[in-house]
Amino acid sequence: MKPFLIGLLAGLCLLSAGCGKEATPPPPAAFYSLHDTTGKEIVLTKKPEKIVLLSPAFLNIMHAAGGDFVAYGSSPSLDAPDYAKGKVNLGYSYQINMEKLIGEKPDLVIGLKGLHNPLASSLEANHILLVLLSISTKDEVAQAIEIMGDVSGHTEEGAKASKEFQKEIDALSQKVPDKGMTCAVIFGAAHAVMFAKEGTIATETAKILHFQNVFAKEGASEMHMMPFSMEDLMKKDPDILFLTTMVTPGQEKKVFEESLLNQPAWQELRAVKEGRVYFLPQNLFLSSPGIDYPKAIRCMAGQVYPEMRF
Template identity: 30%
Template sequence: MKKVLSLVLVVLLLTSFTACAKTSNVGGLSNSKSVDKATDKELSIDVKGETYPLAIRDYLKNHIVLDKKPEKVAVLSGTPLNIWYDLGGKSVCTSDVSENIKLIPEYKEEIMKLPKVGAVYSVDMEAIIAEKPDLIIAQVGTQSTQAKKLKDMGFKVITTHIRGFDDVISTYKAFGKILDNTKEAERKIEELKNEKEAFVSKLPSESKSVVILYVTSKSLAVKLDNSIAGDVAKILKLKNIASDLPADTIGSETTPLDIEYIVGKNPDYVLVTSMISSNEEAKKSMENHFKSNPVWKGVKGISEGRVVYLPQEYFLYNAGPYYNEAIEYMARSVYPEVYGELTEWYGK
């Protein structure tokens, strides 16, 4: 009898522990997924509370609580920085800002004059600490390691992941609360959603297929749906022929290049994204690559001249406030008969 009672007690303790582990939370944020009730999609960042204190859970499921509006914020990457400033925020420093990031014109000069803490993928920890920020906003992936170290030092850190349209919306919503500017955030969100819907409503019934190539100074790969270009293609109901292929690593946006697979799928359009010195160099590199390998002639998107070079200001760096311009760029490139010629709009 004693053995039975002991066994029951152990089971009860384990059940209690498991339940606690599943429901642990900070400020009302559990460890389960946070979902946007309107779209049923997971939020990349979630903030609970309408006024301070605010409980925040970031993309990496880390939790922090802000008791009051932060006064010294260090935003370490261009995309969150753009959204932060668009809602009236300021930053005490940032990483080196690429010329290919499309900054909001009225804040561009101010942002470019901010103290720099090094390259986005290798920020100077001492320079950040010297600013004594009461909140640090870092970027997932390129800054995850530094973000963890800063968090371990006692700094309040949020890691952002802004790849697709829904991530932009989540970030506006979260930053609006942190900056105590929810009305402006809601206005921006409504504007972005309405503009996006205007493009989608004009889509022709017949869809096109695409492959999204990704060129760097050292390699060539194919982008998946969880990339910026993949997300825009999905919004425009384009069939990404790589959608069902496995990522090269867990969570990656790319899959290894397989030319024979691409030839077999024979996409209508070839879209090219890049992480190289400039848009011009990316185009030159890919044109040379296509010429050097005759196998590419088997892809009708190439043989029939339907290669679209996607500019880095929209497809390497998430344009945040200008995400709908990324949608428009791709829409005009693939469906000029519906949305108008690209040359009539881009750069004007």
């Protein structure tokens, strides 16, 4: 064989990645990828067939986006909706039964940032993907709706639900007059009373309704709460006081009696004198109401402006 023919054949072999060998096909495209609230990149190689939701607030979000789930975390105050019946209850969101969770062999688990971060290592050891989301603000809920639509294969439905959700909230915000009113959100637990700063349902709802939280920028920037001080409250003397709790329903006032209601200084506050002290219901303000965020806005707005219809 002539030398130039030998060289030509050798070149063709190199171009075809080796004579007698098939070219390696490119890897399949990922079904979906995202960065969750922690900044971690999550890559789904295929559409998840078994999705688990660790917070009850995720249930109505996933349902609104057109998706489905096989198991969920509940709460003491949750009345499971019809679309959750027949699904596996993994226990309360703050005390997930890991054995039952892993036993479901899910393709994807969606949890709350902060609350469910400790579960990451166990899930990773069992080759289960975990996405952590925050849903305290309206923008976070809107994003969560789109993400759940995407991961469940209902992208268009999720995008539509997210748009309608934001439109409803914007309409409520525009309906309420901006009078420059100030507020404080006081959170009561069994053994502590604190000021809420930013990033809670109550403070974010107040922001939507144009109420300025006087403790929003106080204290350590990364904390959502700060210690309560009657002296600080008297100095700020806001127009409105919102009280939120995580105690047994019906026991809300008892949490505040010693630290607030029975103190002489309490009666001197402008909000108390003018009757602008409001207890916020746990079902809307203790944890995120998810797709029902507009209900929380209507509730707060209706308390401050009872003469208006929401």
